[in-house]
Amino acid sequence: MAFGLALLAILVLVLYATWESDALTLKVGQIADRTLKAPRTATFVSETRTEAKRQEAYDDVRNIVLRTDPAVAPNQTAALRQALTAIDTVRSDRNQERTRAVDRIRGTVEGLTAEEAQAILSLSDESWARVRSEAERLLDTALMNQIRAEDVAEVKEQMLSRASLFLSNPERQLAAALSRPFVQANVHVDEERTQAAREAAAQAVEPVYVTVQEGEVIVRDGDPVTREAMEKLEYFELLSPSETWDQFFGVVSLLLLLTSALVLYLYRVAPADWQARHLILVGLVILVPVVVGRFVLGHPDLRYMFPAAAAAMLLAILIDFQIAAVIGGVIGLYLGIISGTSYEIAFITFVASVAGSAVIWRADRTMTFLWAGGAVALATGASATLFALVSGNLDMMRFGSLMVDGAVNGALAASLTFLSFSLFGRVFGITTHLQLLELAHPNQPLLYRLAREAPGTYHHSIVVSNLAESAVEVVGGDPLFARVAVLYHDIGKVLRPSFFVENQANRANVHEALDPRTSARIIQEHVSDGVRLARKARLPQPIIDVIQQHHGTTLIKYFYNRALNSGEDVEESEFRYPGPRPQTREAGIIMLADSVEAAVRAAAQAGRLFEEGAEGNGTGGERRTGKLAEIVDSVIRERLDDGQLDECDLTLKQIELVRQTFISILEGIYHPRIEYPELKRVAGTSLAPEATATEAPS
Structure with a gap:
């Protein structure tokens, strides 16, 4: 609750501080509700007047350059004569059907109606000769003049009025109908030269300067606002966007609803081991892009470059992909609300955040940051392009601009994430995968010292790390963290x-010369010694927690039994580790892996890990490993009965999966081997090639 209230309060304060409620709102053509005067004397270029002058010069008809096509007239005249000759052929064929003849005539001249074709067939030869001659004359007369493309329709309409009055009205109509389809533009606008002339004329116009005196009335109360008045108002910055208090309370209400939903989500899904620092981190990565976005998103040139996805990518590295995806959507909604309820901003931010977080989640190489930046760039560019397509504002130049903006966004998001994740991880006590990989390197001072000064413990840690890593993976935990934490869990033994x-x-056991209490205390102190060494080396707190918890409050049974057998009064608490018990799945599994590996290794060294088969004689009989499963079951049952796993979130089903994983790996480590037979060498002979080439399986 406190997290939500603090987040909402900061957002509302920022919104209030940047809200412009007294802004003047005027539009061209609107009636002014007050008289506005120039606050100072100024001379500036009037874009309105300059543009009007340039448009006037551009539209001047004297800029149009025409080009005559001399081939149009002879080509069209020949085409008409060819059509008339074809009609002569149809008219002369008296044996064909009437319908067929009509169709043939209509096919020779485009646009000729069936009635007109019927009339042509019905004409006498003398009348047809007059119609034919008049059609040719009409076309020749029309093509003698300049005809532009936009004038063709008008010329066609005038053909009937230009027909000879000496012909009958039907003859005049037929002559016009025959000649109309062959009227074609014989002059064309030279687009290139015309465009050049227009642009040259527009460029030749000098900028128009306007001088406004201080106190000069720009617009009077009750007068309509003109474009020139609006230009002056904008020049003197007397106008600003409209933001009313009603809108302010509406935006605050939307922020309240969204923040409530966020708090509810975090309450339901946030891990139980989250501390205040996790919520502070989430609040910070929300506030920074939202507050900055309040100032940046108002600039159209910057909105697609704004790297809001970096916040979600940072959470993906430090916490979890699911949290990062949801927070990315929440940031998008916040940005959409404060930028004027922009659905576009919300959508692009969410898609880019999910794309970047999905790629960078559990990053184990620096190259992953580059790929994540590419994913953000692609998501941003594609989303912005689709919005431009929907709005009908997409062309190649716009597409290229959006792709460049997306690339800048991706580069900024990847850079910000790379530069900040380590700092935020240290400040908030969160261990990243890249940090874990660095800590797992054998050249780390503590690991190097462990391998040199306590090689048996180092080997034990390697085996336990394999067990824990595989088991944590099957229960959905963080296997890399488990592996690295195990490498350091017994670091206190180097002292x-x-x-x-x-x-x-093969050295003597030093504990034979010590009393049980002293021995138990020394064994217990490897935990506190390990914590001290880890803190001195500045290991992450989660690894230090595992060092403290990997023995829980278990009983050091060997020395406890020795103390009991000595007849002394013994307090069991003196022989228990100080704890605490494991608090996480990873810590619980590490405890089990540590105990199981030690027990199985002890049984193997004592020769109690394998049983001979019924026909086994120690050399060729079958050997069974049933003891291994019994030892694993015994250790796990003992830890459960002792309550060591009560405070971590391991279920019985998960513990069974862990058990199966342990057995599978340990059977591979402690698999039985057969003895190699000795080869008998005959005097004076060498080993047979077959003997030397054959090896028993290991």
């Missing part, structure tokens, strides 16, 4: 390595 059996090799 007194010889007190731990895996480092004693």
Whole structure:
């Protein structure tokens, strides 16, 4: 609740501070509700007057350059004569059907009606000769004049009025109908030269300067606002966008609803181990782009370059992809609300955030940041292009501009994420995958020291890390974190390595000379020593937590039993680790992996891990590993009965998956081997090639 109230309060304060409620709102043609005067004397170029002068010069008809086509007249005249000759042929064929003859005549002249074709067939030879001659004359007369493309229709309409009055009215109509289709423009506008002439005329117009005196009335109360008056008002910055208090309260209400939905979502899905710093991180990555967007998104040239997706990408690295995707959508809605309820901004921000977060989630290489930036660029450019297409404002130049804006957005988002994720991770105590990969390198000072000073513990940590990594993966945890945390879980043993059996090799056990309480205390202290070394090395807090929790409050049974057998009064609490118990799935699985590996290794060293088959004699019989599963089951059951897993969120079903994973891996590590037979060498002979080439499987 406090998180939501703080987030909403900051957003409302920023909105209030930038709200322009007293702005003057005027449009061209609107009646002014007050008299406005120039605040100072100024001379400036009037774009309105200059544009009007240039448009006037551009539209001057004297700029039109015509080009005559001399081939039009002879070509069209020949085409008409060819059509008339074809009609002569049809008229002379007396044996054909009337309908067929009509269709043939109509096919020779475009646009000729069936009635006109019938009339042509019905004409006498003398009348047809007059119609034919008049049609040729009409076309020749029309083509003697200049005809532009826009004048063709008018010339065709005038053909009937130009026909000879010595012909009968039907003859005049037929002559006009025959000649009309062959009227064609014989002059054309030279587009290139005309355009050049128009542009030259427009460019020749000098800018028109306007001088306004201080106190001069720009627009009077009750007068309509002209374009020139609007230009002066804009020059003196007397106009600004309209923002009323009603709109302010509406925007605040939308912010309230959205913030309430965000708080409800975080309450329902946020992990139980989230602390205040996680909420502060989420609030910060929301506030920064929203506050900056309030100032930036008002500029059309910058809105597609604004890298809001960087906030979601940062959360994807530091927390989780699901949280990042939702927060990306929330940021988009916030930006859409404060930028004038822009659906476009909200959509583009959400799509870009999801694209970038999906690629960069659990990034394990710096190259991933480059790919994530590419995903943001592609998502932004594609979304903006589709919006431009929907609005009908898309051309090649606009497309190229949007793609460049998207590329800038992606580059900024990737750069900001790369430069900030490490800083935010350290400030808020969150370990990133890149940081984990760096910590897993054997050249890390603590790991290098562990491998040199406590090699048995180092080997044990390697085996346990394989167990924990695989088991955490099957239950949906963070396998990389589990692997790295295990590498450091026993780091405290480097201070007194010889007190731990895996480092004693063939040396005497130093605990034989110590009393049980002292031995137990030394064993317990490897946890506190490890925490101290980890903090000195500035390891991430989650790894330090695993060091503290990997033994929980388990009982050091070996020395506890020794103390009991000695007959002393023994407090069980003296022989238990200080804890706390594991608090996360990863820590719980690491505890089980640590205990299981130690128990199985001890059984293997004692020769109790394998059983001989019924016919086994130790050399050729079948060997079974049923003991391994029994040991794993025993260790897990003991930890459950002792309540060591009560405070982590492992379910019984997940524990069963963990058990199966442990058995599968340990069977591969401790698989039985057959003994290699000794080869008998015969005096004076060498080993047979077959003998030397054959090896028993390992």
